[in-house]
Amino acid sequence: MGAPFLFWVLRGMADIALPMKLLNYINGQLNEPLSGKWLNNIEPATGLVYSQIPDSTAEDLQAAMEAASAAYPAWAATEAAERSRIMLRIAHLIEENLELLAQAESQDNGKPVGLARVMDIPRAAANISFFATAILHQNTETHYNQGHSLNYTLRQPIGVVGCISPWNLPLYLFTWKIAPALAAGNTVIAKPSEITPLTAFLFSQLCIEAGLPAGVLNIVHGRGGQIGQALTEHPKVKAISFTGGTATGKVIAATAAPMFKKLSLELGGKNPNIIFADCDWEDMLNTTIRSSFANQGQICLCGSRIIVERSVYERFKTDFVARVKQLRIGDPSEDVNIGAVVSEPHMNKILGYIESARQQGAQILTGGNRVQVPGRCANGYFLEPTVIDGLGADCNLNQEEIFGPVVTIIAFDTVEEALDIANGTPYGLAATLWTQNLTRAHQMAEKLDSGIVWVNCWLVRDLRTPFGGVKQSGVGREGGWEALKFFTEAKNVCIKL
């Protein structure tokens, strides 16, 4: 059912006009922008425009708000079991369309299609099914004061909520927000990144096919400063769940705070990957290749600062660089390890950091350049995976989020020094520790300024666990009950006995 439907939509649109037009999903229907204005969407691997998206304005937002407000009372009153059934249908449709969605994600974002097949799209389906079933197990607290009173807590949906997501894991993070919001009984206005809108558009087709009632989910496309800002500002949006850059998070917080909206902010990272001499060397090397360069290093959780015990520093450099040189860079629709970075401005920003490292006298151990991929990808935004040595912990490359295939290596002598370096940035999202000494691992895990600590692993996820960062990496936690709590209001009911 699913795949032919989506292919029909894509092919049908391509027949009518090229480049294909992606549409807003408002009140259960696919709509053109009310302003009639469109934005170009570029394929990172080729540098060519291949689709257009609505340049939505406050008028489109108002239409989405009317739809979401009208749908709210019935959706909030729908039994959890029924909400769950509809959401599970959406999850199954994602699974049925896995190949098409993986290809779309790869084309839109530049990531290797193999990665989208095993990570992005399965996880999008898992996000929906996880919260569709979690809501069936949700329970609330009672506080019994013997002979005096009985208190119980209601956890009620908030109303219309806004979900804003970034370009690096497009459908994965889009669904990570929408799923708990819908499961808890809210109606949603969601804004995917204008840089990677395609799978959110395909997702709207799947919601229609799954029979999600009109207005329960509305997807508006367009620029962050315009439609994203309008969504954040709208007085009827009760909560904003945002994932993206720290600078944008500050703007959203400043806009939403005076209106007392609930806010969940998942922001940038500058994550330490701390390696002790006693670690399982092979496991560490294999995982560090992934934690450095998966998705071209464009995962907020990537370990971009590799902090290595001095006794194994030279050995690490030799072994790590040898493996980095084996990574295959190329057309993301083929079997490669490294695809294109997401856009030309982003590529230039990353190259700017590499140039800055050179000017500071750093050694580029491998990489450092743009790559010319022959054939259809000749104008694509490809960068070599880059390893940089010889920079101080306080320099810009070790303090600012680069968000590309660039890692630095820093040596340490003592546990205290490793902690100082690890904690010495404005960020605090995820840290990784490699050691066989469990006492040391527990002690350091307590002391790391970080929302997540991975010991002898990276990006091992259990969707029940709290997910989020400290300091400038964000406010609040997603995942499991944390997300369902965010998307509900607690109300205490007290009965005098």
Ligand code: NAD
């Ligand atoms: P971004 O902040 O530029 O954009 C994120 C989203 O916000 C986009 O949809 C954008 O259109 C929208 N937006 C922009 N300005 C807005 C405004 N004024 N009001 C409302 N919405 C607005 O981020 P990006 O470049 O798309 O993503 C990369 C960043 O996301 C990196 O910093 C990365 O670390 C972060 N990220 C964090 C996590 C996490 O879980 N902590 C996960 C993935 C990515």
